[in-house]
Amino acid sequence: xxxxxxxxxxxxxxxxxxxxxxxxxxxxxxxxxxxxxxxxxxxxxxxxxxxxxxxxxxxxxxxxxxxxxxxxxxxxxxxxxxxxxxxxxxxxxxxxxxxxxxxxxxxxxxxxxxxxxxxxxxxxxxxxxxxxxxxxxxxxxxxxxxxxxxxxxxxxxxxxxxxxxxxxxxxxxxxxxxxx
Numbered sequence: 001x002x003x004x005x006x007x008x009x010x011x012x013x014x015x016x017x018x019x020x021x022x023x024x025x026x027x028x029x030x031x032x033x034x035x036x037x038x039x040x041x042x043x044x045x046x047x048x049x050x051x052x053x054x055x056x057x058x059x060x061x062x063x064x065x066x067x068x069x070x071x072x073x074x075x076x077x078x079x080x081x082x083x084x085x086x087x088x089x090x091x092x093x094x095x096x097x098x099x100x101x102x103x104x105x106x107x108x109x110x111x112x113x114x115x116x117x118x119x120x121x122x123x124x125x126x127x128x129x130x131x132x133x134x135x136x137x138x139x140x141x142x143x144x145x146x147x148x149x150x151x152x153x154x155x156x157x158x159x160x161x162x163x164x165x166x167x168x169x170x171x172x173x174x175x176x177x178x179x180x
Contacts, residue, residue: 008172009152013144015166018154021143022050022128026057029096029126029141036094036122037061041086043111044068046100049155049163050128050143054098063088067097067114071107080110090118097125100155102142105135112137128154129168144168150178 013021040058042051044066055064068083095115099108108125115123129151130142146168152158153165159177162169171178 005169008175010170010172011167012146012149012151012170013168018128018144018166018168019053022053023057025126025141025143026054029054029124030058030060032124033058033062033094033096034060037063038094038096038124039063039065039088039090039120041095041097041111041115042066043097043099043108044084045163046155046157047098050100050126051098054126067111069107069111080107082114085114086118090115090120093120094122095120095124097123099125099127100129101146101151102127102130102135102137102139103133105137108139109137129156150175 040051040062042048065086065088066084067086069080070083071078071080097111097115102108112123112125125139126141127139129144129146130139131146131148133148147170149170150158151168151170152162153168155163157163158171158175
């Protein structure tokens with residue numbers, strides 16, 4: 001797949017490395033969630049591939065829902081707006097919120113606040129990649145640690161592109177759509 005990428009895009013983690021990390025973190029989560037009948041909440045759109053990866057590895061009873069927040073609007077940063085809020089009641093439930101990446105954490109923090117207001121018994125969060133940059137929130141599970149570069153692949157995108165890549169790649173500084 002890297003042959004098809006534009007020049008300057010650097011491979012960070014290959015698909016096999018990502019799959020092994022997802023296997024490991026799915027086992028950690030399954031041990032905690034096995035008897036909880038959790039509500040797994042996918043944070044759209046970036047969290048979809050990681051959520052799907054986890055669901056294929058979870059062999060216990062659960063419910064699935066999604067929340068869609070938008071922040072980027074064809075660039076980085078911007079105001080957070082709710083495109084779709086949860087309709088499923090969370091009061092008294094164990095909830096696992098799944099997203100693609102913990103970068104600055106603004107979007108994830110907004111989703112966590114929204115869900116905490118619904119009074120779950122336990123609210124856990126998971127990301128595929130936690131970048132080595134300061135964030136306004138933290139997560140309970142991170143499959144991988146990544147550099148503070150603009151990452152794409154496995155759900156992470158640049159203006160809608162590159163989400164489908166099996167591995168994780170870094171775009172070079174100044175790539176269109178990466179500047180604030």
